[in-house]
Amino acid sequence: MKTVIIVLAVVIALLFICFGIGYAxxxxxxxxxxxxxSPETGAESSELLEPTGNxxxxxxxxxxxxxxxxxxxxxxxxxxxxxxxxxxxxRGEPGTKVTMIFCHGYKSEAAFxxxxxxxxxxxxxxxxxxxxMRAHGKSEGKYIGFGALDRFDVQMWTKKIAELFPDTSIxxxxxxxxxxxxxQSADLELDPHVCGIIADCxxxxxxxxxRNLVGGLYHLPATPFVDIFEAVNRMTAGYGFSDxxxxxxxxxxxxxxxxxxGDCDRYVPLDMAMRIYxxxxxxxxxxxxxxxxxxxxxxxxxxxxxxxxTEFINTHRKEDE
Numbered sequence: 001m002k003t004v005i006i007v008l009a010v011v012i013a014l015l016f017i018c019f020g021i022g023y024a025x026x027x028x029x030x031x032x033x034x035x036x037x038s039p040e041t042g043a044e045s046s047e048l049l050e051p052t053g054n055x056x057x058x059x060x061x062x063x064x065x066x067x068x069x070x071x072x073x074x075x076x077x078x079x080x081x082x083x084x085x086x087x088x089x090x091r092g093e094p095g096t097k098v099t100m101i102f103c104h105g106y107k108s109e110a111a112f113x114x115x116x117x118x119x120x121x122x123x124x125x126x127x128x129x130x131x132x133m134r135a136h137g138k139s140e141g142k143y144i145g146f147g148a149l150d151r152f153d154v155q156m157w158t159k160k161i162a163e164l165f166p167d168t169s170i171x172x173x174x175x176x177x178x179x180x181x182x183x184q185s186a187d188l189e190l191d192p193h194v195c196g197i198i199a200d201c202x203x204x205x206x207x208x209x210x211r212n213l214v215g216g217l218y219h220l221p222a223t224p225f226v227d228i229f230e231a232v233n234r235m236t237a238g239y240g241f242s243d244x245x246x247x248x249x250x251x252x253x254x255x256x257x258x259x260x261x262g263d264c265d266r267y268v269p270l271d272m273a274m275r276i277y278x279x280x281x282x283x284x285x286x287x288x289x290x291x292x293x294x295x296x297x298x299x300x301x302x303x304x305x306x307x308x309x310t311e312f313i314n315t316h317r318k319e320d321e
């Protein structure tokens with residue numbers, strides 16, 4: 001009897017420890033971050049951004065201030081779970097027939113991911129809409145959605161932006177988690193004005209990303225750690241890590257795809273990128289940037305990146321009536 005009690009006590013203690021670790025994980029990884037940490041504010045570049053992390057920040061940072069000082073207008077929607085979500089936008093040239101919706105990455109903002117592209121997109125004259133993803137910036141939310149929740153936000157934004165800019169072709173351009181969000185929204189009922197997806201280093205599922213990071217990069221057993229993290233996350237943030245998957249969505253999507261990724265990306269390894277791309281059953285184009293780490297393809301393959309996007313949009317935009 002005494003042995004049984006000891007074993008039971010040990011099991012209970014281990015469960016408490018496991019769930020304590022799980023709650024710490026959710027607090028550090030999933031919960032909203034008050035201040036974005038980046039080399040701009042004195043933090044170091046993550047080793048997971050190598051081999052181009054430091055070069056990427058040096059390339060991007062000078063573009064932040066001019067971007068943030070642009071004369072943005074704003075729009076808001078209420079999400080399916082009652083959050084007020086915010087977007088900043090710039091009107092394009094009079095009569096433009098293209099509107100871009102940009103979705104930034106994890107613990108990031110529009111300036112971090114898209115300021116470097118601003119001059120290029122502005123030269124095309126398009127309307128430019130920059131979302132604040134849930135639990136980021138001016139958007140409400142306690143927990144980051146990792147695409148599983150954001151996909152529904154993207155769906156609502158397409159309808160809002162179609163009202164704001166009627167009679168235009170809408171294209172979705174996402175970076176990292178933002179790219180996963182738009183990929184995973186592709187099997188939902190988006191506004192009919194949406195003509196295509198530009199996904200830069202979008203991942204397949206949160207489950208696969210965490211298993212790759214925990215098991216492959218940190219050399220810890222992905223099972224049971226990721227399973228515990230997921231159980232706690234479902235209880236607190238309300239979603240599981242496999243609730244959405246870019247591969248599944250691409251198999252059902254009716255939208256053309258431009259997929260971009262670096263061949264040295266540690267977050268989104270090349271095999272993951274190719275599974276997403278190969279799953280798409282619609283018209284698609286691919287750019288694998290040589291030597292690029294995560295989110296660095298625009299910097300390393302600038303002309304190829306711009307040419308791919310220009311041709312993709314011109315090919316798939318709706319014909320002017």
